[in-house]
Amino acid sequence: MSRKKADPAADETAEGIHTDPKTKKKAEKEARRAEKKAEKEKKRAQKRAGQTTAKSSSSKAEGRSSPESDEKTSDLPPEMNPSNYIEKVGLVTDEVIDEIIEPEHLLVHHHRDYHLADIQARRFMSKLMESIGDESLVRQKMKDIRELGHRTSERIAKLLGRNPEGVSKTLFGLKRKEYYFRYKRLPHTAEEIRAALEKAKDEARNKLDAVTHDGRPWIRLLLTGGTGFVGQEIMWQSAFDDDIVEVVVLIRPKKIRDRRARKMVTLSPTERGQRLLEQLWLADTPFSGKYRFIAGDIELPRLGVSDEDYDRLQTTLTHVVHCAASVAFDDPYEESFRANVTGTLNALEFSRGLQEAEDSPLVSHLAIETSYIHGRQTKDVAREDEIVFPRNFYNNYYELTKAMASIETERYMLDHGLRVVQLCPAIVIGESRAGNNRGDTKVVNAPVNVFGRAHQALQHKKGNFFDRTRAATVARMALLFPGDPSAELNLIPVDRVVQGIAAALRRPDAVGERVHLATDNRLTSQQIRDIVKDELGVEVRLADPTVHRNVTLPVLSKILGSLKQQRLANALEKLGTIFGGYSEWGQPIHEVGNDVKYLGLSPERPNTQFAFRMLCRHNRYVQQFGAVRDPDEISRRERLWWNIVMQLERETSRPVGAMEPEAFQRAITRWIDPETFERVG
Numbered sequence: 001m002s003r004k005k006a007d008p009a010a011d012e013t014a015e016g017i018h019t020d021p022k023t024k025k026k027a028e029k030e031a032r033r034a035e036k037k038a039e040k041e042k043k044r045a046q047k048r049a050g051q052t053t054a055k056s057s058s059s060k061a062e063g064r065s066s067p068e069s070d071e072k073t074s075d076l077p078p079e080m081n082p083s084n085y086i087e088k089v090g091l092v093t094d095e096v097i098d099e100i101i102e103p104e105h106l107l108v109h110h111h112r113d114y115h116l117a118d119i120q121a122r123r124f125m126s127k128l129m130e131s132i133g134d135e136s137l138v139r140q141k142m143k144d145i146r147e148l149g150h151r152t153s154e155r156i157a158k159l160l161g162r163n164p165e166g167v168s169k170t171l172f173g174l175k176r177k178e179y180y181f182r183y184k185r186l187p188h189t190a191e192e193i194r195a196a197l198e199k200a201k202d203e204a205r206n207k208l209d210a211v212t213h214d215g216r217p218w219i220r221l222l223l224t225g226g227t228g229f230v231g232q233e234i235m236w237q238s239a240f241d242d243d244i245v246e247v248v249v250l251i252r253p254k255k256i257r258d259r260r261a262r263k264m265v266t267l268s269p270t271e272r273g274q275r276l277l278e279q280l281w282l283a284d285t286p287f288s289g290k291y292r293f294i295a296g297d298i299e300l301p302r303l304g305v306s307d308e309d310y311d312r313l314q315t316t317l318t319h320v321v322h323c324a325a326s327v328a329f330d331d332p333y334e335e336s337f338r339a340n341v342t343g344t345l346n347a348l349e350f351s352r353g354l355q356e357a358e359d360s361p362l363v364s365h366l367a368i369e370t371s372y373i374h375g376r377q378t379k380d381v382a383r384e385d386e387i388v389f390p391r392n393f394y395n396n397y398y399e400l401t402k403a404m405a406s407i408e409t410e411r412y413m414l415d416h417g418l419r420v421v422q423l424c425p426a427i428v429i430g431e432s433r434a435g436n437n438r439g440d441t442k443v444v445n446a447p448v449n450v451f452g453r454a455h456q457a458l459q460h461k462k463g464n465f466f467d468r469t470r471a472a473t474v475a476r477m478a479l480l481f482p483g484d485p486s487a488e489l490n491l492i493p494v495d496r497v498v499q500g501i502a503a504a505l506r507r508p509d510a511v512g513e514r515v516h517l518a519t520d521n522r523l524t525s526q527q528i529r530d531i532v533k534d535e536l537g538v539e540v541r542l543a544d545p546t547v548h549r550n551v552t553l554p555v556l557s558k559i560l561g562s563l564k565q566q567r568l569a570n571a572l573e574k575l576g577t578i579f580g581g582y583s584e585w586g587q588p589i590h591e592v593g594n595d596v597k598y599l600g601l602s603p604e605r606p607n608t609q610f611a612f613r614m615l616c617r618h619n620r621y622v623q624q625f626g627a628v629r630d631p632d633e634i635s636r637r638e639r640l641w642w643n644i645v646m647q648l649e650r651e652t653s654r655p656v657g658a659m660e661p662e663a664f665q666r667a668i669t670r671w672i673d674p675e676t677f678e679r680v681g
């Protein structure tokens, strides 16, 4: 499976604002390469997704269908059919509607911007939110306005002798919603569920006791996704965890370009693992012996593990931590499904095989999910103990397929008695004290890096007048970002997430529970904008998301096209549409508490403002806003960065995230040469 990440948008966007001819040439070369790669990947994805992708793109080209115009056929393989999980229910009759559910119908974008009046209404709501700041009041006002629209339509319809529904739809884009979606109920009574959970917890307690010697559990875990952002932090924290005696990391081979040999080479799982240990600064330490790397692929049955490896794991593994996934917000449904649902099913079946084997010491299976399985559940708090189909749908197929995977995990627990802990991180950002993220450029890193590069372009004084003006124009466009000032983002530093995962290994009471690894101190778009201004010196302009989507982006696209910047236009569009969804008002509130109750984590969650500041500082100096990509170089820089941040913390006796931006900049440039990233002084 090819994995498209969200970050190329950032990189492409940034390329368009270079002004130095050398850099520009390099950027153009890279751009051509990226374009070819993207084209190839698109073709591959289309081939894999078969007619479905072609169909959805053609329906896009023809204009978005209204939510009611459900297609009657689906080309999806039966196992990918959303109806396996979800049902469409009549609002009035409360009866299940026997219609095919297309994945697209489960996404937010399918249900908005279908009528000028709808666009205006959303814009109005956004403005109201900005001035009133009270979500429930705004919702009530909108409800009143809608009712007024319906009443007016009824009167007009009466005068014209027409159907009132048709009139309100044509005139005001108003529809009385006739249906809703809900997850299919699992066929278990509350009593059965309670009994199953108690049994699973009891068994986990006994199993943990059985692997505990001298008061210490001897944990041997299998980790999927160890090469990823969260997985690397799991590997890192495992090194210093005395209870963890072995980490078997499941890795797939990877093709990379060998710069010296100037050709593509395939790295074996062992080679990748060895490199990983070096990049994690663990290779030449006594901890390196803890790690073992085996070949596998989560999309294959039994995770693609060889018979030989499997036989050994059956008698040794105490835990399986399934962390691998596709975290691309723009993958087609089929790709997300394969990585996130099929991958999860393979991991669950793998663990079930272990658990049922006679000599297996398996304690539990840890499923790494996401708190965004709740999608846009805007009215009620997204609870930890249940998953409800979101009233306002999902932002993307990543969220949707992770939700389906969570349901499969529940099924395994209830149908097969698998001892599972479900751990749901919110949006994961770099380490809380220093911002280290091992080169991750996904999710919030992508816009932060674009802003940073836009700022660099604005500062750039080289080139002729035309080049400079063009670069500045493009940079200003990149600084326009869709977002309601009040929209709240749930950011959680990676170290806290992995503390939760590590705690779950030895907490039998967590078995059968879903735990949000999220924050209770959420940041608003406004705060994010202010921190970006402080730290990167750049003024991001928050644009009304509805206007941005419907008016600004298309206009920008045209302008950029005429400036021969079509690729940049595409990248901005991608960034705006992918991330814009997370900065609209009405973001879900993720309940927290199980992290303390079941995992024993501190109730004082990391200070998100400090952590986000450190992310900005880290991305500026260490990543150079995504320009530094070589994992070895990132590793070198992050080590130095960590040491300096810790030194600063000792000297000032307070978190470095609390330091004023100017004071931090003075301190950091005293110790690091920003160009070479070598220690000075």
Ligand SMILES: NC(=O)c1ccc[n+]([C@@H]2O[C@H](COP(=O)([O-])OP(=O)(O)OC[C@H]3O[C@@H](n4cnc5c(N)ncnc54)[C@H](OP(=O)(O)O)[C@@H]3O)[C@@H](O)[C@H]2O)c1
Binding pocket: 001, 003, 224, 225, 226, 227, 228, 229, 230, 231, 250, 251, 252, 254, 296, 297, 298, 299, 322, 323, 324, 325, 326, 327, 339, 368, 369, 370, 371, 402, 424, 425, 426, 427, 428, 429, 442, 443
């Ligand atoms: N990052 C976030 O903000 C966030 C938030 C909430 C939850 N999560 C969850 O946390 C987990 C880890 O996320 P992340 O940010 O660390 O993702 P990531 O950096 O994109 O890493 C994904 C990992 O999955 C592996 N993988 C993907 N497909 C695979 C396959 N077919 N076979 C074997 N390995 C495969 C990748 O291996 P390769 O190196 O071979 O590609 C990589 O190690 C995911 O379950 C995600 O849903 C992440």
